[in-house]
Amino acid sequence: MQSKTSANTRQRILETGARLIHKKGFNHTGIKEILDACDVPKGSFYFYFKSKEEFGLAVIDFHFEQFGAISRTIFDELTMPPIARLRAYFETFLEGIKAHQCEMGCPLGNLVLEMSDLSPAMREKLQSGFTSMEHRLTHIIQQAIDRGDITRAIDPNQTAQWLMSGWQGAVLYTKLTRSTAPIEAFFDLMFKEILV
């Protein structure tokens, strides 16, 4: 079992690395650069992580844990109607994107395009995390259907896929255009045309 200090150091490397990789990409971020940025002596890295790929897997877990916590907070807010909770969920991420001036994009979407073909283990972990998020969205959409909030005949799972996929496309265009307009367009499509 690691000591408290040791666990703290591991967490510091992880958080710093996650931030740098989000900004610059996985392959373009060096281990030395991460250690320098969090003031951990060179050589410590392999005490905490077996390889850079294992570190990448830990970074993916780190982001899904953060996003999972956000989704639980919002989705369990039962005083809000299901569709309002769905919208609040994506608006929380939109706030994060605005805070970064539309740069950086989604840390997990970036890793999907960069690493899916280069690391089977990273692709599998990304796929498993995205599938869990999709199930949570399906559940909320089903709640909205059950309450009669959606009158169009929609399939809740397919609609959850449209939300997830449409979001990633919108974030990609936001990073390209440095504008939140593609995300506003995504909201129009999903909340004015489909989830009605």
Place this chain on the structure above:
Amino acid sequence: MQSKTSANTRQRILETGARLIHKKGFNHTGIKEILDACDVPKGSFYFYFKSKEEFGLAVIDFHFEQFGAISRTIFDELTMPPIARLRAYFETFLEGIKAHQCEMGCPLGNLVLEMSDLSPAMREKLQSGFTSMEHRLTHIIQQAIDRGDITRAIDPNQTAQWLMSGWQGAVLYTKLTRSTAPIEAFFDLMFKEILV
């Protein structure tokens, strides 16, 4: 003016580099690796390209020229109704994705996520190319509206943005899941729910 041989060598470096970058990413592909793969002597690179970034810009032009040629062939096929031409356009790219077993993704979408924050020049060239493609799609959607093929009240430019952005999201999920299901879902959304 470059000789014919010189222009051929430049084109060979460009095509080989574009393929390797599509597969592995821009930063993860070395100049030496590109030259080795197309059997051009080391050192020749800087005779043809001032820097790796300038090479990246040429790779972006190369892809947009190819995609532009595909879109012109399909969009000028006036014997087909406009919506069928739109669908044929995306189906052409779907065939390419199937030929690569759902790996690799869109070479330009990959570069958007990898390079937008790292190279302002590459981001601007990508944005300009995607904007031209969006205008071509807007024009076809307007033709469908003018013919009365679309009865929903839709804005042609916003719908073109949904198509472009939805496509990139679907391709990202295709790369993640190694399945064309996300692209089939994109077709259902756009051609059964919106362009009707």
